[in-house]
Amino acid sequence: MTTYGLALPHYDGLFPDASTWGARRTQATLAYARRAEDLGFAEVWVSDHLTLTLDGGPRRRSPDCWTLLGAIAQRTDSIRLGSLVSNASLRPPALLAHQVATVIDLAGTRVDVGLGAGWNAQEYVSAGIAFPDAGERLAAVQRTADAVRQAAGEATPPLWIGGKRSGALAMAGKIGDGWNLAWDPNPAAFDTRRAQVNAAAEAAGRPAPRVSVGLTTLVGQDEPDLRRRWELLRRRVPDGYLDRVTFDQWRTKGLIGTVDDLSARARTWTDRDVDHIICAFGMPFALFDDDQLNLTRQALSIRRSSEQEPTAL
Structure with a gap:
């Protein structure tokens, strides 16, 4: 059965109240994680960047990914939590493995580790390190996965490899428990890439990884x-992010539609046996309309945690 998660808002100003910056931003993120759990979402996901800049706008800061995940673990009881994705070449493997192990101490078996090769050269400049070539960045994914598995031992969480280029697809098949593709993949291109991942897994003598996709989400009654709601979103999304697209163009993406037709949009992916769908409300790791969580729960028949049957022991 396909489950649904939330790309959790955690950057300065990318909240229904655009003045939510700094410490208020982090507290708001924790509150939304708890709300997602209460509404029945299966997982919250946090990106792993130092800052976010949209079309030349201000640098929007975020809490550290793994520190934030540790805090979420303490504010929630049952929802899963993960990174989407941690840049494997931005930290020494042992350091990231240590951070992951600490969050496992706090969250137990609720942790998912998303790893990627990194792409933003400016981020490396900010961190004071050289930007590696693609081969070295992919090798860092392998080294970091090995370090996480060694540090966590029997408690090793599922490792998701994110990416769409051939090297990332091969790495997902070779070492990943799961593969993530974001954002808003074309279904036909998704099928082609999934076949590449599965072929790499078969060549490595491994089962095909689980699959998740990240989809832009907007729901109306x-x-x-x-x-x-589109007009509200377009006005409030910062830095002209949606100024170059029309409503009719944009609504072809992901999970955009009315309550009545959203389940049909989701079937594009559930019919492909996608294990997990990550909802991004308006843009990744942002939320501009509080009501969207409730409408999505209604449209996709997501059950509240209090309504779910207890897990057999």
């Missing part, structure tokens, strides 16, 4: 309400 009906067509007029959907368009109204």
